[in-house]
Amino acid sequence: MTEVLGKFLLDVFKSEYIATLFVAMFPLIELKGAIPIGTGLFGLKLWQTAGIAYLGSTIVSIAVFFLLIPIFNLLKKIRFIRKLIEKIEAIFNEKAQKIAQKTNGSAEKEAKKIMMLSLFIFVAVPFPVTGVWTGTAIAVFLGLKFKESVLPIAVGNLIAGSIITLLTFLVGEYVDIIIYVLFAIAIAMLVLFIVKIATAKPKNETTPKDEASSVEE
Secondary structure, eight states: OHHHHHHHHHHHHSSHHHHHHHHHHSTTTHHHHHHHHHHHTTOOOHHHHHHHHHHHHHHHHHHHHHHHHHHHHHHTTSHHHHHHHHHHHHHHHHHHHHHHGGGTTOOHHHHHHHHHHHHHHHHHSOOTTSSHHHHHHHHHHHTOOHHHHHHHHHHHHHHHHHHHHHHHHHTGGGHHHHHHHHHHHHHHHHHHHHHHHHHOOOOOSOOHHHHHHHHHO
């Protein structure tokens, strides 16, 4: 199966480097899947794969930060998927509120530090649902500015990538098994996310920044 996947990606992107970069930009998989895939399927050196995977997953976080809300607002104009988008917003908003609650009673400057530290820890843990996509979405719904979110996300992503790189180095002979496990976890997380969307209630008609501000107050 891994050979088939590798051949498919190479047929599409014509380059091991571009294929690894693309995998790292993909939600749920990100650099946590791109590092063993680049090494095990494409035969790239581990340090090359780690660098490309980190670059791809970090770049996509910038796009998510600036495009997430505009895309959501655009999609909500389409009647038959409006409720779906509102439910997805509700999930991200719920995660953001859990972090924002930690800042209760804190001064604005201290509250921002707490949110940034929480964001860093969230992204640094190398699980499929704690990567830059979710972390960036949480930053947006927390109402953080780009300069306040880019550092904790980038550094957290670096830590997560370092952990996966070390694990891939230590158990490199079992890289095929690692890939299977990562894809199984990603599929399981996707199913859970779909179930969560189906059971979520649409969020109130307020903007993410307004909601974050009300918590801080």
